[in-house]
Amino acid sequence: MFRFVTRYIGFLKSVPTLGWLFDGLLKLWAFFTQPSLLDWMDEIETEVLKWKRTTSSIHKYGGMQFNYKGKEIGHIHSNGLLNMLLNRSVKAQLMLDDRISDHHTFKNTGWISFYIRTVEDKEYALKLLRKGYEKLIEKDRYADRCLADWGPTGQVNAIAYC
């Protein structure tokens, strides 16, 4: 159903609130068919929010989004689909495990998709989110180092080259 909607009427997600509405229906579906999924999503949220400087918000197309210093780590739609941005090399490495797949719409990018269907999947989703979180921390540190290397007068160059 989710694949059908994203494939054939996915363009409607730009209609304000429609993505949220669809995600609300996914929650209702999960409530009847796999109530534990909603609990796992809560557990993931609780765990991620323990990490420093993380927040959760509602994703623009519906679902739970996790952020580090306001930047998105990843988001989970209410059918258990985790989408997140890694880099291509990490993605290629993870693809070898055959657990993640290309993002359902952004193929050939660093975006990945992973379906949470079991309690083991929940643990794996947390590992993936941790990778995303660490990637953002590393990126942040690199930017800080770069800024420090260029010094206070070279901030324009730092922004351009880092």
Next chain:
Amino acid sequence: MLKKNLFRNLKAYCISNFFAVGIIAINKYFIVDSHVNVGGVFAFSEFIIVPILMGIISAWFWRDMNLSSGELTGKSLLNGCVTIVLASIFLGEGVICLIIVSPLLFGSIITGAFIGRAMFRRNNNTLNVSIIGLMLAIFVADSLYAHHYENMVSDTIIVNAPPQQVWKNVVAFKRIKEKNKYWLFRIGMPSPVESTVEGYYLGAKRKCIFSNGYTFDEKIVTYDENKNLTFAITNQPRDPEIMGHIDIEQGQFLLKDNGNGTTTLIGNSWYKLYVFPTWYYDTWAQSITRNVHLRVMEHIKELSETK
């Protein structure tokens, strides 16, 4: 604690639903009715913004209960059920209408409850007031906007008989005995069963009778024998399922002689919708109209092909 939570739940269900009833009543009688003649329109905001606000209101009463996502979804589902019962009592909505509206309603109430949970967790009053203010502004703007939507649905089938043989069954046809295939007809939505006509001429009165006995009164406005039968709907039944939601304005059957003993039969219907958003309701309207067409046209095909 149990008593306290019960009281919170009651407040959440009652106040959110009173809010919805109140705002829809204000909208219906003071704003929207100024634009239309027939029973007002139900605007997009009444099916989406109001339920989202209901969800937010209920989340405010549940904010200290530390509900899991499952519990929040379950309670929102119950809230939606209360709304549906109220809609059937106060708005006189029929079962089929309520089935059609329920995905929008439940989806929006659940969405609102989760938005509310996120809002009240942050406890940023400025942000919260801005969100609610923005939604109310959208609601007012949408209510003041003149809604008008008309559409036409067209369906085609091939009948293995010449137009002369098909024509008499197009103008009027005997009772349909075939079982309904379309799921909404199967669960009780009235389906067309018979068509009668007072004569085979321009201006003749025609009746399209539905399974529940309701009748659409029609008048033939184009009578081009073996080619074109167009009829205007002069009166449609006061059925709560359609009243104030859709007006069928005109119907048409076009017959094209394929020159090989077969006829292409085209059924067209024009309708006006009074429920919005159209991306949702027009999908249903098209599906229902299409299935009305197909039921009638397949019957015409069967009658015409019977030797």
